[in-house]
Amino acid sequence: MIVVFDAQCLLCNAWVQFLLPRDRAGRIRFASMQGRTGQALLRQAGLRVDGLQTLLLVDGDRSWQHTAAIFRVLHVLGWPWRLAWAAWLVPAPLRDPLYRWVARNRYRWFGRSEACLMPSPDVAARFLD
Known part of the structure; x- marks a missing residue:
């Protein structure tokens, strides 16, 4: 499982920092959209980096x-984060506009930030590129 994130966005970096200690099994890997792997995954999904x-x-x-x-990411983290699935009761056409606004x-x-997140050595292997 790979999370492609904007490494220049401080909110996105905070999300990654939130996930790292909570994914004790190390199932989630990370690729910045500024890197080769992240850009390839975006293209594969039919997305462009510009204005993402x-x-x-x-x-x-x-x-x-x-x-x-x-x-889906919160589900992988297990309890208590799996409780977020209750939000599925709200249809995506109502949830996603708020997400896009943020x-x-x-x-x-x-x-x-113009500088990308530099992972600590103990989690560096989870970052692609």
């Missing part, structure tokens, strides 16, 4: 975006 406003989750030949990606404003609200 979603998190992409890739698991084998399947991929998910927006809130579906978040819920994504459009992420740099303005949370900031942007």
Whole structure:
């Protein structure tokens, strides 16, 4: 399972930092959309890096975006994060516009870094590129 994220987005980096200690089994790997692997995965999913406003989750030949990606990742983390599945009761056409609104404003609200996240040596193998 690979999370493709915007390494320049401080909100996205916070998401990765949230996931790392909670994925004790190390099932989630990470690829920045600025890297070769991340760009290849985005192309494979039919997405462009320019103006991208979603998190992409890739698991084998399947991929998910927006809130579906978040819920699948939280499911992998186990209890208590699996409780997020209750949000599936809200239809995606209602959930995803809020997600896209936050994504459009992420740099303005949370900031942007020109330097990419440098993982610590104990988790570096989980980052592709």
